[in-house]
Amino acid sequence: MRLVVVGNGPVGHRFVETLGARDPDRVFEVTVLAEENRPAYDRVRLSTWFDGAALNLPTVTGVDVRLGEPAESVDPAARTVTTRSGNLRYDKLVLATGSYPFVPPVPGTDLRGCFVYRTVDNLEALTAFAAGKKTGVVVGGGLLGLEAAHALHRLGLITHVVEFAPRLMPLQVDEAGGAMLRRYVEDLGVTVHTGRAAARITGEDAVGTVVFADSGVLRADVVVFAAGVRPRDELARVAGLETGPRGGVVVDETCRTSDRHIYAIGECAQIGGRVYGLVAPGYAMAEVAADRLLGGGATFPGGDTSTKLKLLGVDVASFGAIEGPLDVTFTDPATRVYAKLVLSDDAQTLLGGVLVGDAAPYPALRACLGGPLPAPPLAMLAPVTGDATGNLPGAAQVCSCNAVTKDAIVTAIREQGCADVPAVKACTRAGTTCGSCVPLLRQLLAESGVALPKAMCEHFDHSRQELFEIVRVRGIRTFSRLVAEHGRGRGCDICKPAVASILATQGNGYILDGEQASLQDTNDHFLANIQRNGTYSVVPRIPGGEITPEKLIVIGEVARDFGLYTKITGGQRIDLFGARVEQLPRIWRRLVDAGFESGHAYGKALRTVKSCVGTTWCRYGVQDSVGLAIALELRYRGLRAPHKVKAAVSGCARECAEARSKDFGVIATELGWNLYVGGNGGFRPRHADLFATDLSTEDLVRYIDRFLMFYVRTADRLQRTASWLEAMDGGLEHLRDVVVADSLGIAAELDAAMARHVDSYVDEWRSTIDDPEWLRRFVSFVNAPDTPDPSITFEVERGQLVPAR
Amino acid sequence: MSTQWILICQYQRLEPERGVAALVGGTQVAIFRTFDGDLYAIGNLDPCSGAHVLSRGIVGTRDGAPTVASPMHKQVFDLRTGQCLDKPGVAVPTHPVRCRDGQVEVGLWPDAPT
Numbered sequence: 001m002r003l004v005v006v007g008n009g010p011v012g013h014r015f016v017e018t019l020g021a022r023d024p025d026r027v028f029e030v031t032v033l034a035e036e037n038r039p040a041y042d043r044v045r046l047s048t049w050f051d052g053a054a055l056n057l058p059t060v061t062g063v064d065v066r067l068g069e070p071a072e073s074v075d076p077a078a079r080t081v082t083t084r085s086g087n088l089r090y091d092k093l094v095l096a097t098g099s100y101p102f103v104p105p106v107p108g109t110d111l112r113g114c115f116v117y118r119t120v121d122n123l124e125a126l127t128a129f130a131a132g133k134k135t136g137v138v139v140g141g142g143l144l145g146l147e148a149a150h151a152l153h154r155l156g157l158i159t160h161v162v163e164f165a166p167r168l169m170p171l172q173v174d175e176a177g178g179a180m181l182r183r184y185v186e187d188l189g190v191t192v193h194t195g196r197a198a199a200r201i202t203g204e205d206a207v208g209t210v211v212f213a214d215s216g217v218l219r220a221d222v223v224v225f226a227a228g229v230r231p232r233d234e235l236a237r238v239a240g241l242e243t244g245p246r247g248g249v250v251v252d253e254t255c256r257t258s259d260r261h262i263y264a265i266g267e268c269a270q271i272g273g274r275v276y277g278l279v280a281p282g283y284a285m286a287e288v289a290a291d292r293l294l295g296g297g298a299t300f301p302g303g304d305t306s307t308k309l310k311l312l313g314v315d316v317a318s319f320g321a322i323e324g325p326l327d328v329t330f331t332d333p334a335t336r337v338y339a340k341l342v343l344s345d346d347a348q349t350l351l352g353g354v355l356v357g358d359a360a361p362y363p364a365l366r367a368c369l370g371g372p373l374p375a376p377p378l379a380m381l382a383p384v385t386g387d388a389t390g391n392l393p394g395a396a397q398v399c400s401c402n403a404v405t406k407d408a409i410v411t412a413i414r415e416q417g418c419a420d421v422p423a424v425k426a427c428t429r430a431g432t433t434c435g436s437c438v439p440l441l442r443q444l445l446a447e448s449g450v451a452l453p454k455a456m457c458e459h460f461d462h463s464r465q466e467l468f469e470i471v472r473v474r475g476i477r478t479f480s481r482l483v484a485e486h487g488r489g490r491g492c493d494i495c496k497p498a499v500a501s502i503l504a505t506q507g508n509g510y511i512l513d514g515e516q517a518s519l520q521d522t523n524d525h526f527l528a529n530i531q532r533n534g535t536y537s538v539v540p541r542i543p544g545g546e547i548t549p550e551k552l553i554v555i556g557e558v559a560r561d562f563g564l565y566t567k568i569t570g571g572q573r574i575d576l577f578g579a580r581v582e583q584l585p586r587i588w589r590r591l592v593d594a595g596f597e598s599g600h601a602y603g604k605a606l607r608t609v610k611s612c613v614g615t616t617w618c619r620y621g622v623q624d625s626v627g628l629a630i631a632l633e634l635r636y637r638g639l640r641a642p643h644k645v646k647a648a649v650s651g652c653a654r655e656c657a658e659a660r661s662k663d664f665g666v667i668a669t670e671l672g673w674n675l676y677v678g679g680n681g682g683f684r685p686r687h688a689d690l691f692a693t694d695l696s697t698e699d700l701v702r703y704i705d706r707f708l709m710f711y712v713r714t715a716d717r718l719q720r721t722a723s724w725l726e727a728m729d730g731g732l733e734h735l736r737d738v739v740v741a742d743s744l745g746i747a748a749e750l751d752a753a754m755a756r757h758v759d760s761y762v763d764e765w766r767s768t769i770d771d772p773e774w775l776r777r778f779v780s781f782v783n784a785p786d787t788p789d790p791s792i793t794f795e796v797e798r799g800q801l802v803p804a805r
Numbered sequence: 806m807s808t809q810w811i812l813i814c815q816y817q818r819l820e821p822e823r824g825v826a827a828l829v830g831g832t833q834v835a836i837f838r839t840f841d842g843d844l845y846a847i848g849n850l851d852p853c854s855g856a857h858v859l860s861r862g863i864v865g866t867r868d869g870a871p872t873v874a875s876p877m878h879k880q881v882f883d884l885r886t887g888q889c890l891d892k893p894g895v896a897v898p899t900h901p902v903r904c905r906d907g908q909v910e911v912g913l914w915p916d917a918p919t
Binding site: 491493497779780 | 811812813814818820821822823825826827828833836839840850854856857858861862863864865866867868869871872874876877879881
C-alpha cells in the first residue's frame with residue numbers, strides 16, 4: 001500500500017513514527033512531502049532555538065522523506081498528489097499540513113521588518129534583521145506572542161506587546177491571572193498594550209511605526225505578528241473535500257475526510273466542529289489515524305487543551321474551563337502567585353483552573369479534571385504536599401502526553417514489579433514525553449509501598465545528593481566529622497567510597513591523603529583494578545586513543561618484563577593484567593618516566609574519550625575529532641563522579657567513535673559540534689539524547705562542564721548519567737534549562753567547580769611513587785615484604801600468562 | 806596450652822580502619838586496626854571468591870559490630886567472630902592478636918572455632 005503524508009511537522013512526524021512502530025511488516029510504503037527544507041523538528045519548542053537547543057525529532061527509518069518538496073495539488077479521483085517532480089500515486093493520503101500564521105489584514109504588513117513566528121527559517125530571518133535595531137513590537141499577546149516578545153527582548157530590542165483583548169493570554173487565563181502575568185512581563189521591561197489593535201504599519205522601505213486604531217503611534221524597527229494561526233486547508237479545498245465554515249478539513253471521529261482514502265490530522269483538521277491549534281490534540285489524531293489505517297477501531301478521545309509552560313521565566317498553566325459556576329481563587333502578591341480552581345455548582349467536580357507564578361500543583365490537578373478533588377481546594381493549591389495522589393481515581397490520567405492512567409501505573413508497579421521511575425517509564429511510557437508527571441510517578445511508587453531508597457545505608461539517612469550538599473554547605477572535609485555529625489557508626493563499603501568521591505570532587509586533592517585512604521575501595525586504594533585472583537590490572541592513560549610508537553614500545557617492554565597479560569580495551573587503550581600489589585610501584589615508575597599517567601580505570605571517574613581520526617586522516621571527516629577528544633580527556637581526567645564516565649568524539653555523522661553510547665558524546669558537523677548526553681552501553685544500553693547542535697568548541701566545553709558537575713552534584717551513588725537523566729524531573733528539557741539557560745542560577749558555581757578541578761589536577765600515580773610513606777602500602781605481607789603471595793599462580797594460554805585454574 | 810605469639814610489625818605501621826596481610830606460620834592472616842584502636846586478626850582467604858584478599862577490604866561497622874567487606878564481591882565479615890554476615894554458615898578463622906610494647910603480635914594457631 002502506498003501511503004503519502006503531506007506535512008512533516010510534529011503531528012505528521014508523530015503519525016509516521018506511530019505507524020512505523022506498529023507496522024513491522026511494512027504493509028505501508030510511506031512517502032512524506034515536506035515543505036520546509038530541514039528534517040522534522042519540534043515546533044512546540046521553537047523558542048528554545050535561541051538557546052541553541054537541538055529541535056530535531058528522531059529520524060524514522062524506512063520512510064521516503066522529501067524535504068523542500070511540498071504537495072501542489074491532490075486529485076482524489078485519480079488518487080495522485082502532484083509535486084514539482086511529478087505525480088505520486090497513493091492508496092491512502094494523510095493531510096498534516098498544519099497552520100499558517102494569521103496576519104491581520106492591515107496596510108503595511110509587507111514592509112521589510114515584518115515577520116511571523118512559526119518556523120526556524122522565520123527565526124533565522126528575524127535574528128538576522130534584528131541585529132543593531134532598537135525597538136520591536138509584537139502583535140498578539142497570547143502564548144505565541146509572549147514567546148515572540150521574549151525572543152525580541154533577548155535579541156536586545158526595546159519590546160512592546162499589543163493585544164486586542166483586555167488581558168494577556170486571553171484564551172488560557174482569566175482576568176486576575178492575566179493581571180498577575182502582566183506584572184511579571186512588565187518587570188522584564190516589556191511594555192504591554194492591552195485592548196488596542198494595530199491599524200497599519202508605516203515606513204519608507206522598511207518598518208518605521210505601528211499606528212493603533214485609537215490613533216496612538218509606536219516607533220518600531222521590527223514587527224512580529226503572532227496573532228493566532230489558521231488551518232492550511234487549501235489543498236483539500238481545491239480537491240473538493242469538505243471544509244469547515246471557519247476553515248479546516250472536516251473529518252469524522254476516525255480522522256477520515258469526506259473522501260474515504262484521505263485522512264486529515266492536526267491543526268489543519270476540523271474535528272467535532274473544532275479546530276485545535278495545540279499539539280496534544282494533534283498527537284491524539286495522529287495516533288487515531290495510524291490505528292485506523294492498520295485496521296484498528298480507535299476514535300478521537302476529545303481534545304486536551306491543558307497547557308503548562310514557562311513564558312518569560314513565568315510558570316503558567318491552564319486546564320479545562322477557565323470560568324465556571326464556582327471558583328476558588330488564591331492570590332499572593334508577595335510571591336506573585338495566582339491560582340484558581342473552577343468547580344461545578346455543587347463544588348464536587350473540578351472543571352478547570354488557572355495557575356500563574358507557580359505551576360507545581362498542575363500535574364495533580366490536571367489528573368483530577370472532571371472528577372472530585374482529593375483534598376480541600378486550598379490544600380490542592382498549596383505547595384505540593386506528599387499525598388496528593390492517594391485519592392486520585394484510578395481512571396485519572398497521570399501522564400496526559402501518553403494517556404496513561406493511575407490504574408495502569410499502579411498495575412505496572414504491583415504486577416510487573418516496576419520498582420523505580422525508569423522502570424515505570426519503560427513499562428508504561430508515562431513520563432517519557434514532557435516529564436511533568438515524574439513527581440507523581442514517584443509518589444505512586446511510594447504509596448504502593450515501594451521504598452524509594454533515600455537512605456544510603458545504615459550509617460546515613462541521606463541520599464548521596466543530600467550528603468553532597470551537606471559537605472558543600474558545611475565545608476566538611478573528613479568522613480569522621482560527617483559521620484559524627486550527620487550519621488552513626490563507622491561506615492561501610494557503601495557509604496565510605498561514596499563519601500570519598502564527594503570529598504574528592506569538592507577539592508580534597510589526593511585521594512589517599514590522611515583519613516581518606518581508609519575510605520577507598522581496594523581499586524582506588526591501590527590505584528589499580530582488582531582481578532579474580534587478587535592481582536591487579538594497570539591501565540595508563542592514552543588520551544583519545546592516540547599513542548606514539550615509542551610509548552607503545554614502553555608498554556610492551558613493561559608487560560614483557562613483569563610478565564603481564566595485555567589486551568586492548570574498548571576505550572582505545574591497553575590493559576596490563578596480573579600485577580601483584582608489590583609490583584605496582586615499580587611498574588608505574590617505568591610508565592611515569594616514559595611520560596604516562598594514571599588512566600583512572602580503577603575509579604568512578606572519567607575513563608576515556610574515544611575518537612575516530614577525523615580530519616587528520618579521514619577523507620570524510622569534517623572536524624578534528626582527535627584533537628578535541630584529547631583536550632576533553634585531559635580536561636576531565638581524574639574527576640570523581642557517582643559512577644564511571646565514558647565519552648567519545650566522532651569526526652563526522654558516520655559516527656565511528658560510537659559517541660551515542662557514551663555518557664557524553666560529540667559528533668562533528670560542518671558548522672561545529674553536536675552534543676549528546678546520557679548514553680550507556682552495558683547491562684541496559686541506551687542511546688544518548690541530542691542535547692544541542694552546531695556548537696562552537698567554547699560553548700561545547702561549557703555545556704559539558706556544567707553537565708558533568710550537575711551530574712556529580714545530584715546523581716545517586718553508582719547511578720550512571722543514563723538513569724540519572726531518566727529519573728530527572730522534567731528530563732532532558734530540565735537539564736537543558738539548567739545547563740543552557742541557567743534556570744537554577746547555579747551555572748557560575750558549576751563553572752567554578754570545574755575550573756577548580758582542572759587547575760588542581762595532579763597525576764595520582766606520580767604523587768604516589770614519589771612518596772615513601774605512601775609506597776609502604778604496596779607490600780604483599782607486612783612482615784615479609786619480599787615474599788610474593790604464594791597463592792597467586794599462573795598458566796599459559798595463547799602465549800600469555802593467565803590465572804591458573 | 807599457652808599461645809605462641811609471632812611478632813608482626815609496629816602498631817604505628819597499621820592505619821586506622823585499614824588492614825594488612827601477614828604470613829603467620831605459612832598461613833595468610835589479615836590484621837585490622839579499627840577507629841577506636843582495637844586490633845582484630847582473621848584469615849586472609851575470602852571463602853566467597855577463593856582469593857587471599859580480605860586484608861584489602863573496607864573496614865566499618867554493622868549494627869555496632871566491627872566489620873570488613875571483601876574487596877571482591879563485598880560480603881561482610883564480623884571481625885570479632887569471623888562470621889560472614891551476608892552468607893549464613895560461612896566464616897573465616899580468627900586469630901589471637903595483641904599489642905605489646907608498641908608491637909603487634911599474632912597467635913601462631915587460629916582460635917578454636919566458636
